[in-house]
Amino acid sequence: MERSRVPAGQRPQPPEGTPIDPTQFAKDMTTQFRQRLSTRRMNQLSSLAQARTSSPARPLVGAPQSPSVTDAPPSYSSLRNIPLVPQAPHPSDLRSLRFRNQLHMLSETPTNWENPGLLDDALRAVPTERIYAAAEEQSQVYKAQAESLGKAPKWTYADCVIRALMTWFHDSFFEWVNNPPCSRCYAPTVGLGRTPPLPEEQARSAGMVELYQCSNAQCQGLERFPRYKDAFVLLEERKGRCGEWVNCFGMLCRAIGARVRWIWNPEDYVWLEVWSEYQQRWVHCDVTENTWDQPLMYTEGWKKKMSYIIAFSSEGAYDVTRRYVRDQKYANPRNKCPESVLLHILAEIRAKRRARMTKEEKFRLQGEDMREERALCACTIQAIISGINNLSIDSLLSGAHTTPRSDIDAQKAAERAAENAQSQRVHRSGESRHGSPRNQQNPQDPPR
Template identity: 55%
Template sequence: MTKRFRRVLSTKRMNDLSRSSSPAPYSDFHDYHEPIPPPPSYNSIRNIPLVPTAPTDARAIRFRSMLHTLANMPMNWENPGLLDEALRSVPLERIYAEADEESQINQAEAASLGHQEPKLGYQDCLIKALMKWFRGSFFSWVNNPYCATCGSPTQGVGMGAPSDEEKAHGANSVEIYKCSLAQCGHFERFPRYNDAFVLMTTRRGRVGEWTNCFGMLCRAMGLRVRWIWNSEDHVWVEIFSTHQKRWVHVDPCEGRFDQPRLYTQGWGRKLSYCIAFSRDGATDVTRRYVRNFKKHGGDRIRCTEPTLLYVIEEIRNLRRRDLAKPEKFRLKGEDMKEDKELAQNIAIDLALELCQSLPGAVLVPETRSKAEEAGQAAQNDPTRVRGPNGATSRPNPHHRPEDQR
């Protein structure tokens, strides 16, 4: 009976198809030459692919110029000779030993739970060990520098022009501080260096300096690194995990590994743009850090989405123009895979929110996430100067947004 039903159904479908494909006869010549009706309006179609569009208005052109400037930051880490010099400052034996110990613990935990592979690979443990050493004994956080004359605290009084020597070392601006001791009155200069190799000597700073120097050390150890610029005045890095086969969030200032929701759920911030820059190009990774744009998304008004796509493709083509075709195809495949991953992040969160809003849904009791706990710990850290939402801020009101980097 099943075979007979399928045969009858197939015959019916073929007959319907042959009748629908035969052209209808025209009654006369005039009917044949009637004007073709206009196509339907496509204004209601949603989710069509964006077409990259060059910037036209002044604001979008300025944003394009800024992104091209920011894209040069990770290119400063690509000097092999200087990377070898920087690697000599890293206690490799200590870091490898700590990474090996944590890796063995992760493997034992995975085996006890019946998992084939641990959640973190050896490289992931190596990154965490490097970050622990970097924060603990190598780089120091500076809000207001102490007076070099008497060692007393200082107070910010404004900005100053960098000297020729400071310019030569990559300082675009200098903060001026005055000693709080009236008998001293010494003025202390705090150059904001952008050269990671100079920071290897000074070993102090705030968010921009920390991320710049740490990213360069990761490159020195042979890791694939991205520098992440955030329009809300924060920066961090992403490192490609060979074990997890994806880009992983790493914030050396906060000591956080793979906690992309730290800034939204932890700090309570709204993020507009998170752009990743590397020697391979640029990528808009905002969807990794903002899963619910209604709750945690900021206004993306610096340019249109097609214009942002155009600028990102422009930077990618600039970085990859001298690569061999196989390498270009490999990077293109990575871009497509990451875009799918970011889209899945949004879909999963939307599905979870929808399920929890259905009548009769069993809601899981609210618990503090790792991101929220990390954000609370960061807010309680007395060594940071933070804004009202827990974001790292600068104590001097004369700073400009670009000075943070």
């Protein structure tokens, strides 16, 4: 028994004088020959692999480490990052560390809404009866439509409440401001740049103030536009740009009892996602455009390129880029940190937000995270299938790509965006909320 455990190649030679078994001898020689051949092949493969790729091949994470001749298996570049494992940024990787700080800071925004006393107060600014009535009416329409088709309604009353709240906020509550008009003579103003906030402005959460001058030669008065960060201050101010709109509306969604996420992207735009209990998913919600469940409006509609799209809430942080960017032609490079480091940072933020939660709550959220991950994977698969469907036989034969037929979602998004652009031109001339205002008089000022 002992003998069989020793590898044949290392088998001790029989003591001198012992008669040699020719069959056994032949067997041993064959085994030794095979081993040498295998070692040589492995060496050749690994030197080939090293020559092909500049980066050293690394074993797949979780793969058993066999005591093979070489530590480096052949490099399969497409599999190099699979599975992706969260990795802390290296102390010398300043770029990743900067992005980490930025994400941690941004993640605080939706936590500022979590103030039960102030949320109750905020609700006083909302004509709740009017909103509930509008929601009831809309949900009855969905119900009737669904009954006539023999299907389940698309949205329920709770979803309609958020939509009615958004329409009220958009149409009659919050004002969009590019250049504030002169408060003395109401003439248009010209941007002069930024100035530090006064103590009272700072006390009300203004980190920065934009300064404008009246264009009327007889007046030339100065106008200050503090950029407030506190959603409860914004409830009194009722004006601003995309950042202020989304911040204040997100807080009101919380006041009305909805679960809400603040969605950030570095290409200077923000929006929200609201949880639909009925559909069991996060729904895109853009209050500055009064649009609901149109996640492709930025790429297919506005032709906007985006890199990272991160959802922050009081319950954590999640990379939701795949929901919004489904075509590579709208993807900006993601170069603020390695993908494995981004996973680590988002896990850090989730752990911080969930630290005080009960075990059950954490478990429920983890389940939700997993379901969302599956949904986002489905977005990618759908995008790939749609890409394949859009390939025509002619383009394949000629090796050229014709303009792909856009899918129904994309068409709808484009139509919706065009409608919105039209309506916006009507009531806010010279104004764009896409992060790149037209006729911008002060290029230094961030549109958010």
